[in-house]
Amino acid sequence: xxxxxxxxxxxxxxxxxxxxxxxxxxxxxxxxxxxxxxxxxxxxxxxxxxxxxxxxxxxxxxxxxxxxxxxxxxxxxxxxxxxxxxxxxxxxxxxxxxxxxxxxxxxxxxxxxxxxxxxxxxxxxxxxxxxxxxxxxxxxxxxxxxxxxxxxxxxxxxxxxxxxxxxxxxxxxxxxxxxxxxxxxxxxxxxxxxxxxxxxxxxxxxxxxxxxxxxxxxxxxxxxxxxxxxxxxxxxxxxxxxxxxxxxxxxxxxxxxxxxxxxxxxxxxxxxxxxxxxxxxxxxxxxxxxxxxxxxxxxxxxxxxxxxxxxxxxxxxxxxxxxxxxxxxxxxxxxxxxxxxxxxxxxxxxxxxxxxxxxxxxxxxxxxxxxxxxxxxxxxxxxxxxxxxxxxxxxxxxxxxxxxxxxxxxxxxxxxxxxxxxxxxxxxxxxxxxxxxxxxxxxxxxxxxxxxxxxxxxxxxxxxxxxxxxxxxxxxxxxxxxxxxxxxxxxxxxxxxxxxxxxxxxxxxxxxxxxxxxxxxxxxxxxxxxxxxxxxxxxxxxxxxxxxxxxxxxxx
Numbered sequence: 001x002x003x004x005x006x007x008x009x010x011x012x013x014x015x016x017x018x019x020x021x022x023x024x025x026x027x028x029x030x031x032x033x034x035x036x037x038x039x040x041x042x043x044x045x046x047x048x049x050x051x052x053x054x055x056x057x058x059x060x061x062x063x064x065x066x067x068x069x070x071x072x073x074x075x076x077x078x079x080x081x082x083x084x085x086x087x088x089x090x091x092x093x094x095x096x097x098x099x100x101x102x103x104x105x106x107x108x109x110x111x112x113x114x115x116x117x118x119x120x121x122x123x124x125x126x127x128x129x130x131x132x133x134x135x136x137x138x139x140x141x142x143x144x145x146x147x148x149x150x151x152x153x154x155x156x157x158x159x160x161x162x163x164x165x166x167x168x169x170x171x172x173x174x175x176x177x178x179x180x181x182x183x184x185x186x187x188x189x190x191x192x193x194x195x196x197x198x199x200x201x202x203x204x205x206x207x208x209x210x211x212x213x214x215x216x217x218x219x220x221x222x223x224x225x226x227x228x229x230x231x232x233x234x235x236x237x238x239x240x241x242x243x244x245x246x247x248x249x250x251x252x253x254x255x256x257x258x259x260x261x262x263x264x265x266x267x268x269x270x271x272x273x274x275x276x277x278x279x280x281x282x283x284x285x286x287x288x289x290x291x292x293x294x295x296x297x298x299x300x301x302x303x304x305x306x307x308x309x310x311x312x313x314x315x316x317x318x319x320x321x322x323x324x325x326x327x328x329x330x331x332x333x334x335x336x337x338x339x340x341x342x343x344x345x346x347x348x349x350x351x352x353x354x355x356x357x358x359x360x361x362x363x364x365x366x367x368x369x370x371x372x373x374x375x376x377x378x379x380x381x382x383x384x385x386x387x388x389x390x391x392x393x394x395x396x397x398x399x400x401x402x403x404x405x406x407x408x409x410x411x412x413x414x415x416x417x418x419x420x421x422x423x424x425x426x427x428x429x430x431x432x433x434x435x436x437x438x439x440x441x442x443x444x445x446x447x448x449x450x451x452x453x454x455x456x457x458x459x460x461x462x463x464x465x466x467x468x469x470x471x472x473x474x475x476x477x478x479x480x481x482x483x484x485x486x487x488x489x490x491x492x493x494x495x496x497x498x499x500x501x502x503x504x505x506x507x508x509x510x511x512x513x514x515x516x517x518x519x520x521x522x523x524x525x526x527x528x529x530x531x532x533x534x535x536x537x538x539x540x541x542x543x544x545x546x547x548x549x550x551x552x553x554x555x556x
Contacts, residue, residue, distance in 0.1 A: 001019060001020040001022075001028070001030070001043075002017060002018070002019050002020075002030040002032065002041055003017075003018045003020075004016070004017060004018075004032065005017075005018075015032075015034055017032060017039070017041065019041065019043050022043055022044070022045065022046045023046070023074060024045065024046055024074055024076055026045050026076065027042060027043060027044055027045045028042075028043050029041060029042045029043070030043075046073060046074055046077075047073070048072070048073060048074070048077045048078075048079070048122065048123075049073050050070060050071065050072055050073075050077070050079055050121070050122030050123060050124055051070075051071045051124065052068055052069065052070060052071070052121055052122075052124045052126060053067075053068055053069035053070075053071075054066075054068055054126060055124070055125065055126055055127065056126065056127050056128075056129070057103060057105075057126060057127075057128045057129075058128075058129050058130070058131065059105035059128065059130050059131075060130075060131060061107065061108045061111075061130065061131050061132060061133035061134065062107050062108075062133075063104075063105055063106050063107035063108075064104075064105055065102055065103065065104045065105075066102070066103050067100050067101070067102055067103075068100060068101050068102075068103060068119070068121065068126055069098075069099075069100045070095070070098060070099050070100060070101060070121055070122060071098050072096070072097045072098045072099075072122070074097070075096070075097040075098075076096055076097065077096060077097060077122075078094065078095070078096045079094055079095060079096070079121060079122030079123075080093060080094040080120075080121075080122070081093055081094055081095075081101050081119065081120070081121040081122075082119070082120050083103075083117060083118075083119050084117050084118040084119070084120075085115075085116075085117035087105065087106045087108075087115070087117070087130075088103060088104070088105050088106075088117040088119065088128055089103075089104045089106075090102070090103060090104075090119065091103075091104075101119075101121055103119060103126070103128065105117075105128065105130055107133075108130055108131075108132065108133050108161075109161065109162060110132065110133065110161055110162070110163050111132055111133035111134065111135050111160065111161035111163055111164045112132060112161075112163050112165075113132055114129055114130060114131055114132050115129075115130050116128060116129045116130070117130075133160060133161045133164075134160070135159070135160060135161065135164040135165070135166075135209070136159075136160040136164075136209075137157060137158065137159050137160070137164070137166060137208065137209035137210065137211060138157075138158045139155055139156070139157060139158075139208065139211055139213060140155055140156035140157075140158075141153075141155060141213070142211070142212075142213055142214065143213070143214050143215075143216070144190065144213070144214075144215045144216070145215075145216050145217075145218070146192045146215065146216070146217045146218070147217070147218050148194065148195045148217065148218045148219060148221055148368075149194050150191075150192045150193050150194040150195070150217070151191075151192055152189055152190065152191050152192075153189070153190045153192075154187050154188075154189050154190075155187065155188050155189075155190060155213065156185075156187055157182075157185055157186050157187060157188065157208075157209075158185050159183075159184045159185045159186075159209075161184065162183070162184040162185075163183055163184060164183060164184055164209075165181070165182070165183045166181065166182055166183065166208060166209040167180060167181050167207075167208070167209075168180055168181075168182075168188050168206060168207070168208045168209075169206065169207050169208075170190075170204055170205070170206050171204055171205050171206075171207070172202070172204035172205075174192060174193040174195075174202070174204065174217075175190060175191070175192050175193075175204040175206070175215055176190070176191045177189075177190060177206060178190075178191070188208070190206060190213075190215065192204075192215065192217055195217060195218070195219060201216065201217060201218055201219040201368070201370050202216075202217050202219075203215065203216050203217075204217075218368060219368040219369055219370060221366050221367060221368055222277040222279045222344050222346075222367040222368060222369065223275050223277060223346065223365050223366060223367045224275065224277070226275075226291075226364060226365035226366055226367070227258060227363065227364050227365075228255050228258050228259065228260050228362075228363060229258060231255045232253075232255050232260060234275060235260070235273055235274070235275050236273070236274055236275070236276065237251055237253055237262070237271075237272065237273050237274075238251075238270065238271075238272050238274070239251030239264070239265075239268055239269075239270055239271045239272070240268065240269035240270045241267070241268060241269055242267045242268065242269055243269070244269040244270070245269075247268070249265065250264065250265050250267075250268035250269065250270070250271060251263070251264055251265065251268065251271035251272075251350075252265065252355060252359075253273065254359075258363065259294075259328070259361050259362065259363045260273060260361070260362040260363065261296070261359035261360065261361050261362075262350065262359055262360050262362075263297070263350060263353075263354065263355035263358070263359050263360055264350040264352065264353045264354070265353065265354075265355075266353045266354050267353065268353055270349065271349070271350040272347050272348060272349045272350070273347070273348050273362065274345055274346065274347035274348065275345065275346055275365070275367070276310055276343050276344075276345045277343065277344045277345065277346075277367065278343055279343070279344045279369075280340065280341060280342055280343070280344070281309075281337045281340065281341040281344045281369055282337070282340055283337055283338065283339050283340050284336060284337065284378050285336060285337065285369060285370055285378060286334060286335075286336055286369070286370045286378055287307050287316075287334070287335055287336060287337065287344070287367070287368070287369050287370075288332065288333070288334050288366075288367075288368050288369075288370065289305065289307060289332065289333040289334075289346055289365070289366065289367045289368075290330060290331070290332050290333075290364070290365075290366045291305075291330070291331055291332075291348075291362065291363070291364060291365040291366070292328040292329060292330050292331070292361075292362070292363040292364045293320060293322060293326075293328065293329065293331050293360070293361065293362060294322065294326055294327055294328035294329070294360075294361035294362075294363075295322035295323065295324065295325065295326040295358065295359075295360060295361065296325065296358035296359050296361060297324060297325075297354075297355060297356040297357065297358035297359065297360075298324050298325065298356050298357065298358065299324050299352075299356055300321060300322065300323055300324055300506075301321070301322045301324075301350075301351070301352045301360060302319060302320070302321050302322070302351035302352055302482060303319070303320050303321075303322060303348060303349065303350060303351060303360060304317055304318070304319045304348075304349040304351055304484070305317065305318045305319075305320070305331075305333055305346070305347070305348055305349075306345075306346070306347045306349065307333065307335055307344070307345075307346055307367070308341075308345050308346075308347065309337075309341035309342060309343060309344070309345065310341075310342065310343035310345050311342075311343075313339070314337055314338055314339050314341060314488065315469075315486060316333075316335035316336070316381045316486060316548075317381075317471070317484055317485070317486045318331075318333045318381065318383035318546070319351070319383070319482055319483060319484050319546075320383065320385055320545075321481060321482075321505045321506075322360075323387070325358075326387075328361055328363055329386045329387065330364075330386055331383075331384060331385060331386060332382075332383075332384035333381070333382070333383055333384070334380075334381065334382040334384075335380075335381040335382075335548075336378040336379075336381075338488045339467075344367070344369070346365065346367050348360075348362055351482075378552075379549070379550045379551065379552035379553035380547060380548060380549045380550060380553040380554075381485065381486075381547070381548035382544055382545075382546075382547050382548075383502075383544070383545045383546040383547070383548075384544045384545050385544070385545030385546070387505075388503055388544070388545040389451060393448070393449055393451060393452035393453060393538060394449075394452065394538045395537075395538055395539060395540050396446075396537055396538040397537060398535045398536065398537055399444040399446045399511055399536045399537065399538070400442055400444060400513060400534050400535060400536045401442070401444075403458075403532070403533060403534035403535055404425045404532055404533055404534075405422050405425055405426060405427045405532060406425050408422070409422060409427070411442055411443075412427065412440060412441070412442045413440075413441055413442070414429070414438065414439070414440050414441075415436070415438065415439050415441070416435075416436040416437050416438040416439055417431060417432035417433065417434045417435065417436065417437065417438045418430070418431060418432060418438025418439065418440070418517070419432055419438075420440065421528075425532055426461075426495075426530050426531060426532040427440060427530075427531045427532065428463070428528040428529065428530050428531070429517060429528065429529055429531070430464070430468075430517055430519075430520075430527045430528055430529055431517035431518065431519060431520050432520065433520050437516055438516070438517060439514050439515065439516050440514070440515050440531065441512060441513065441514035441515070442512065442513055442534075443477045443510050443511075443512040444510065444511045444512065444513075444536065445510055446510070446511045447507070447508060447509055447510070447511070448504050448507065448508040448511050448538065449504070449507050450504055450505065450506050450507045451503060451504060452503060452504045452508075452538055453501070453502075453503045453538065453539045453540060453541055454474055454483070454501070454502055454503065454504065454511070454536065454537070454538060454539065455499065455500070455501045455535075455536075455537050455539045456472065456474055456499065456500050456501075456513055456534070456535065456536045456537075457497065457498070457499045457533070457534070457535045458472070458497075458498055458499075458515075458531065458532070458533060458534040458535070459495040459496060459497055459498070459530075459531070459532050459533045460487060460489055460493075460495070460496060460498055460529065460530065460531060461489065461493050461494055461495040461496065461529070461530035462489035462490065462491060462492065462493040462528075462529060462530065463492070463527075463528045463530060464491060464492075464527040464528060464529075465491045465492065466491055466519065466527065467488060467489065467490055467491060467519070468488070468489045468517065468518075468519040468527075468529055469486060469487070469488050469489075469517075469518040469519050470486070470487050470489065470515055470516065470517055470518060470529060471484055471485070471486045471487075471515070471516045471518060472484070472485050472487070472498075472500055472513070472514070472515045472516075473485075473513070473514045473515070473516070474500065474502060474511070474512070474513055474536070475512050475514065476504075476506075476508040476509060476510060476511070476512065477508075477509065477510035477511075477512045478509070478510075480506065481504055481505050481506050481508060483500070483502035483503075483504075483546050485500040485546075485548030486518075486548070487548070487550060489529065495530055495532065495533075496551040497551060498549065498550060498551070499547075499548075499549040499553075500546070500547065500548050500549065501539070501546065501547045501549070502545070502546035502547070503545070503546070511536065513534070513536050515531060517529050
């Protein structure tokens with residue numbers, strides 16, 4: 001790196017020394033010898049002037065890593081790298097020559113402010129500014145269904161940042177929130193007040209951190225003492241003898257360990273336990289009943305549940321069959337009022353006589369009313385049987401013959417106190433006073449296995465000026481298994497589509513469809529129930545147990 005202008009000479013003269021530009025960050029020396037004399041040459045170190053690929057960096061709140069390239073003037077130029085903040089770490093504390101350093105920013109623990117740090121590499125700086133976090137929240141639940149008595153529910157809040165602020169508000173006075181404001185993760189407690197007796201279900205929304213938590217409270221139960229914790233207080237019984245005259249001795253009942261137990265004596269006409277709630281019900285909406293039924297007797301027993309006005313001017317019915325020694329299970333019934341009720345009542349009728357050493361068992365009765373129902377809900381009765389497995393079996397065509405009554409009456413038959421006539425492809429009939437009750441029926445001669453789903457469809461009309469009730473029944477011919485629906489026909493109602501779907505609870509030998517008029521007609525020329533377009537088929541499925549579908553409902 002040090003050159004001379006001449007390698008030798010004679011006499012006096014000069015030698016020019018030329019030092020090349022240094023390539024090192026370190027000082028260097030050389031010796032020149034001329035005529036036995038030495039010249040020591042010391043060249044200064046080169047100047048370290050580093051440059052970086054970036055002078056700023058803005059990592060996201062969630063943390064990030066970036067690479068900064070270091071450019072050095074000399075391969076042996078040493079540099080150091082430091083960070084001013086612990087949350088910003090470097091991949092190397094120093095080096096020599098050109099290289100690179102990884103900068104890693106941790107996720108910010110705060111959401112309310114940005115934060116800054118400085119990285120110094122070889123005397124050059126990188127200014128790092130990390131953005132504030134975005135507040136996000138999750139809740140342990142988005143819904144809460146609370147019973148009519150009210151209660152509390154703790155909701156766990158998980159916040160994205162410890163300083164993330166939130167507010168919680170309820171849009172209904174009956175639902176309160178323990179804390180209206182806060183920050184970070186934690187809990188809030190929701191408190192729902194009890195609903196008043198007869199009140200409808202209600203809904204509230206708690207708005208929290210951009211989330212909406214929906215709270216639905218059941219309507220107040222219409223029943224009192226539905227769990228029989230106060231013995232039979234609030235409940236009544238009614239029974240009749242074989243002549244249908246009131247007789248207390250025709251029914252045996254008791255409350256045993258909080259369960260109401262009863263049976264109908266041999267030869268008795270009726271045995272029923274019921275609760276008159278005293279609550280009025282408007283037309284429409286949906287009534288729901290939930291209750292536990294059991295059978296401690298050693299034989300199958302059938303129980304009919306009626307939701308009705310006290311005067312029986314409007315009613316809906318579900319029929320359930322209980323196997324021998326069946327434990328208490330939860331059954332449900334959903335229906336509606338087709339006219340205003342003055343005294344909503346729920347009744348449980350023992351369909352079979354004899355106790356066989358045991359009882360019908362009843363417990364945990366809840367009876368509610370919902371004024372605002374889903375579309376179609378007020379056009380059907382649903383009987384949910386927990387023992388029903390969903391149906392299945394065969395799928396067939398129409399088991400009924402002559403469902404349009406165009407080929408005479410046969411194989412249909414009529415029996416009891418009934419007036420009837422065929423007109424224009426319809427069977428028209430009405431109930432006469434007296435006993436036995438009149439009925440139109442057809443036994444198809446077709447068998448059905450246990451668990452077979454059945455669907456009946458038909459049209460009903462009412463040419464009279466009075467409201468009429470009919471009960472349609474799918475049953476085995478020996479009445480060992482019965483599936484019933486009750487429908488009301490308004491005055492002058494045109495032919496309209498109805499359906500019932502249910503499943504057999506035992507094998508049938510002879511599937512039969514029967515229809516009973518329940519309102520006594522007074523005029524043979526105008527008081528007609530109209531009946532036609534009848535089908536009875538074996539179908540693939542009945543989802544809940546049995547369904548009674550009126551015009552406006554989803555007909556199969």
